[in-house]
Amino acid sequence: MVYRPTTPWSWxxxxxxxxxxxxxxxxxxxxFATFQNNLIKNNILDLKPKNDTIAAYSEVEFQKAQTRTIPTYLTLFIFAHIFLVALCYDALRLKNTIQVIGICIFxxxxxIYAAIQMDQINDANDALSPDKIQDKNLKLMETDIWGAIRPFLITIPCVIALSTVLMGVVCWKLYDEFAWRIYKHISADLRMKKRYLTFQIFIALLKFDFFFFVGFxxxxxxxVASTTGFTKNQSNTIGGKDYEFYVTIAALPITIAFLATAAFFTRREKRGVMWGVVVILFAALAYFIFKLVRMWTPTYEETYKPARRSLTTFAVITILLIILTIINAIACIMNFDKGLKPHITKRKVTDEEDKNSMTEMSAHMSQPMQSRMTID
Structure with missing residues (x-):
């Protein structure tokens, strides 16, 4: 049965x-449309290094990378906002207070990413603009478009900021609604509620881990890695691309399957599998720390320069999320076999039952409080 929000605050x-x-x-x-229509695509395809040196190849690859900056940001924003709406629907369906709070933080x-995007798109415009490019014979864009797109780039963080504030207000109201639902369908036992809260945090963290890993x-x-000629040491490449390029592609579907597996076995309370999940999370943490250090190493500075600020933002957030995920995974394992499993594997509450629950809460809240003193 398809879930539909049942309260004004949910809607x-x-x-x-x-x-x-x-x-x-x-x-x-x-x-995106302004940028793409302004590019001279034939000149970009015919772009060749001036000489057979690493510096010349790096300059050409850097300019080609800048042409993909804005399309990549658009793709990420499309993915982020589809993910946001899906996550909101999922949080309301599951009555997951932690996920609602996480959406506000997300x-x-x-x-922050929208603000960083402004600087990097400005850098891309400078690298390709006919007014600012050093080689006047090389024309990659018809005109400088910064003046045309800047108002829209300013609008984006303003809209997100206003929406974040409004979401915070609604989140506060939803907290009361969901707290009553947990009281009705879990128990009034504080220890059980704490275990359920830990489980909710872990599931929410897995979902945010998914987005930031895919975004990175x-x-x-x-x-960074879609073109050849970026690395100064070509001995560790396949067809001109670093081994890391192929490892990253292979890791993407594996990561999605891993996160889904972690959620599944947490619900089933499989202790051995979950300790394996913790070990893999530590490996993922080491990988992102390695990536963060590498992108700021002078040897690879030019490689990551087209997207270093946004990649750094994603890497730092992902590292923090993985640390929190490891902590909560261990906490979930410690809560296994303590009575939580029936509450998180039982059937979901229907919309009608949820409406009845909210009606009961309203009736309960509207009842006058009895006085502690009476007069005979």
Whole structure:
């Protein structure tokens, strides 16, 4: 049965996410269309190094990478806002308070990313603009478009900031609704509620892990590693590309399957499998720390320069999320075999039952409090 929100605050949260997504994607779409229509694609395809030196190849590859910056940001914003709306619907369906709070934090992270996007798109415009490019004989764009797209790039973080504030207000109201639902369908036992809260945090973290890992991977593959000639040491390449390029592509579907497996076996309370999940999470943590250090190493500075600021943002957030995921995974394992499993594997509450629960809460809240003193 398809879930439908049953309260004004639930509808408000979902509609707010949807409206924000439409406005932001409309602005991103305009920026993308302006950028693509202004590119001289034939000149970019025919772009060749001036001589047979590593520096010349690096310059050409850097300029080619800049042409993919804006399309990649548009793709990420489309993915982020589809993910946001889906996550809002999922949080309301599951009555997951932690996920609702996480969505507000996620929106704040997208606000930071939108601000970073402005600087990097400005850098891409400078690298390709006929007014600012050093080689006047090399024309990759018809005109400088910064003045045309700048208002829309400013609008995006403003819309996200306003939406984040409104989401915070709605989140506060939803907290009361969901707290009553947990009281009705879990138990009044504080220890059981704490175990259920730990489980909710872990499941929510897995979902956000998915987005930030995919976002980092897409940027790395499309902007950084999709062309040849970036590495100064060509001995560790296959067909001109670093081994890391192929490892990153292979890791993407494996990661998605791994996160789904972690959620499944947490519900089933499989202790051995979950300890294996913790070990893999530590390996993922080491990988992202390695990537963060490498992108700021002088040897690979030119390789990551087209997207280094946004990649750094994604890497730092992912590292923090993985650390929190490891902590909560261990906490979930410690809660196995303590009575939580029946509550998280039983059938979901129907819309009608949820309506009845909310009606009961309203009736309970409207009852006058009895006085502690009476007069005979």
């Amino acid at each position: 408000s949260f979902l509609i707010l996410a949807f409206v924000q997504s439409c406005v932001v994607l409309a602005c991103e779409g305009y920026v 929106n704040l992270a997208m606000l 991977t897409v940027q790395f593959i499309v902007i």
